[in-house]
Amino acid sequence: MIKYDVVIIGAGVAGLYAAINLPKDKKVLLINKRQTFKCNTFYAQGGVALARDKADIPVHIEDTLNAGDGLCDAEAVEILSKYSREAIDDLVQRGFLFDKDEDGNLLYTKEAAHSCERILHAGGDATGRYMHHFLLEQNPHAMLSDARVVDLLIKDGKCYGVSVLEHRKTYNIYAQDVIIASGGVGSLYEYHTNAPCISADMQGLCVQKGIELDRMEMLQFHPTVFVNSDNAQKMLLTEALRGEGATIEDENGKRFLFDYDERGELASRDIVSKSIYMYKKKTGMRVYLAFKNFDEEYFEQRFPNICKNLRSLGYNVPHQRVPISPAFHYAIGGIKTHLNGRIPNVENLYAVGEVASTRVHGANRLASNSLLEGLVFAARAVDDILKHSKEKEFVEFDVTQSVMSYKGDKEKKNQLRRIMWENVSILRTKRGLNDAFESINALLNEKIGTLLQFRLLTAREIVKGALSREKSIGVHTIQEEI
Numbered sequence: 191m192i193k194y195d196v197v198i199i200g201a202g203v204a205g206l207y208a209a210i211n212l213p214k215d216k217k218v219l220l221i222n223k224r225q226t227f228k229c230n231t232f233y234a235q236g237g238v239a240l241a242r243d244k245a246d247i248p249v250h251i252e253d254t255l256n257a258g259d260g261l262c263d264a265e266a267v268e269i270l271s272k273y274s275r276e277a278i279d280d281l282v283q284r285g286f287l288f289d290k291d292e293d294g295n296l297l298y299t300k301e302a303a304h305s306c307e308r309i310l311h312a313g314g315d316a317t318g319r320y321m322h323h324f325l326l327e328q329n330p331h332a333m334l335s336d337a338r339v340v341d342l343l344i345k346d347g348k349c350y351g352v353s354v355l356e357h358r359k360t361y362n363i364y365a366q367d368v369i370i371a372s373g374g375v376g377s378l379y380e381y382h383t384n385a386p387c388i389s390a391d392m393q394g395l396c397v398q399k400g401i402e403l404d405r406m407e408m409l410q411f412h413p414t415v416f417v418n419s420d421n422a423q424k425m426l427l428t429e430a431l432r433g434e435g436a437t438i439e440d441e442n443g444k445r446f447l448f449d450y451d452e453r454g455e456l457a458s459r460d461i462v463s464k465s466i467y468m469y470k471k472k473t474g475m476r477v478y479l480a481f482k483n484f485d486e487e488y489f490e491q492r493f494p495n496i497c498k499n500l501r502s503l504g505y506n507v508p509h510q511r512v513p514i515s516p517a518f519h520y521a522i523g524g525i526k527t528h529l530n531g532r533i534p535n536v537e538n539l540y541a542v543g544e545v546a547s548t549r550v551h552g553a554n555r556l557a558s559n560s561l562l563e564g565l566v567f568a569a570r571a572v573d574d575i576l577k578h579s580k581e582k583e584f585v586e587f588d589v590t591q592s593v594m595s596y597k598g599d600k601e602k603k604n605q606l607r608r609i610m611w612e613n614v615s616i617l618r619t620k621r622g623l624n625d626a627f628e629s630i631n632a633l634l635n636e637k638i639g640t641l642l643q644f645r646l647l648t649a650r651e652i653v654k655g656a657l658s659r660e661k662s663i664g665v666h667t668i669q670e671e672i
């Protein structure tokens with residue numbers, strides 16, 4: 191029997207920060223799918239938000255609550271903000287290098303809907319990559335990569351471990367505590383910015399196990415994504431670009447966002463996404479991100495990766511504008527948890543990071559609050575585990591032998607992505623949602639493998655959530671049918 195103190199599912203910011211907070215003498219295993227860098231954390235560009243000092247805590251809280259449109263859990267927001275400095279100071283003390291000015295002062299930037307400059311970044315526009323690499327280096331525990339958790343070993347309201355699929359073989363790994371840190375749901379959508387392996391396995395598995403998902407209809411679409419490529423994962427053009435002067439314009443150079451919101455490019459990302467979506471539909475015109483307010487040298491230094499990538503695609507930035515569209519970006523809802531990461535009704539099971547719903551983001555996430563959420567709530571889950579750490583009984587489980595996928599699942603998976611993009615994205619109608627619900631149920635009734643089943647079960651929860659929320663709020667927009 192393979193036994194650990196703690197098994198962590200996922201090696202993004204949430205899973206890794208949980209790991210480095212667990213003492214070295216604990217037997218800990220991190221499990222991740224495919225190559226370790228393929229997670230959303232790696233792709234984060236803009237930075238990590240924090241309350242800069244005591245005086246900024248109430249302001250950061252207010253900005254987060256305002257973005258959340260009345261649906262945030264006030265206590266969760268307070269925790270996020272109050273412990274933000276501690277989490278960032280901890281990273282700095284461990285040796286993480288945020289970008290600084292020539293005098294060695296930390297460089298703070300501003301993003302949409304933040305009322306002051308309070309976002310730290312690293313490597314210019316490579317915060318996630320730098321942070322992920324740093325956390326991996328800091329992690330003293332064992333890792334199992336290119337493996338996939340396909341079952342949770344739960345009996346009588348207690349979790350005893352996980353089932354893992356590795357090189358077509360399934361086996362059980364037992365643990366005193368299990369932390370789910372498996373990220374969002376990007377691959378459910380035809381167009382998205384997420385890492386390819388972020389495919390909602392754990393959310394679907396939770397549905398199977400009777401574990402509650404919460405606010406799944408709350409999905410954030412990023413407004414400025416370069417979509418002229420063949421991969422489902424599209425290149426994101428960070429919000430910080432708009433925060434620092436990039437403009438959004440139509441084919442004729444008109445900054446049409448001001449027709450929708452007086453803040454123009456600095457309105458929150460759901461407003462910008464919706465405005466672009468509606469304007470494109472109304473006018474049939476292409477929409478562009480323009481960088482003419484940037485000095486070339488500054489642009490190259492501040493956004494080195496975006497600059498390099500766009501130039502390699504033939505765009506002479508910052509002089510030339512690039513075509514953009516909104517795409518799926520971030521799952522606000524997730525596995526319902528208490529504020530210490532515990533999953534209600536299942537002992538020894540936690541969820542943290544994007545996969546969890548603490549309701550900290552309400553109906554809309556404030557930019558750059560999610561890396562911070564991963565840090566703050568992962569540390570809280572670890573505190574809770576260490577507080578309750580005692581030798582627990584083990585129960586042995588048979589290994590589940592289900593068929594992971596059938597021939598034909600790939601086409602059905604693509605069908606699901608189209609259904610979600612067309613009917614369950616930026617603007618939703620009751621009819622579209624009902625059609626999606628029926629189509630998903632029909633797919634669930636076909637002979638399909640476990641992995642597709644996970645995706646479909648998650649997608650169905652998203653549609654159910656959207657159908658049960660009749661009024662538009664935050665990122666959820668219900669449109670009258672014409």
Ligand SMILES: Cc1cc2nc3c(=O)[nH]c(=O)nc-3n(C[C@H](O)[C@H](O)[C@H](O)COP(=O)(O)OP(=O)(O)OC[C@H]3O[C@@H](n4cnc5c(N)ncnc54)[C@H](O)[C@@H]3O)c2cc1C
Pocket residue numbers: 199200201202203204205221222223224226228229230231232233234235236237238239317318337338339340371372373374383384385387388389391392426519520542543544545557558559560561562564
């Ligand atoms: C392009 C992009 C830019 C972003 N920019 C920012 C930003 O500037 N600031 C900010 O705050 N946020 C940003 N975000 C959001 C933020 O990056 C994510 O919300 C955050 O990194 C999620 O971290 P996580 O640890 O919860 O999940 P992830 O980093 O996505 O990690 C999930 C892990 O779970 C593993 N996993 C999944 N399923 C299984 C399974 N079945 N079995 C085993 N392992 C599994 C994966 O392999 C991976 O290791 C951005 C997101 C994207 C996509």
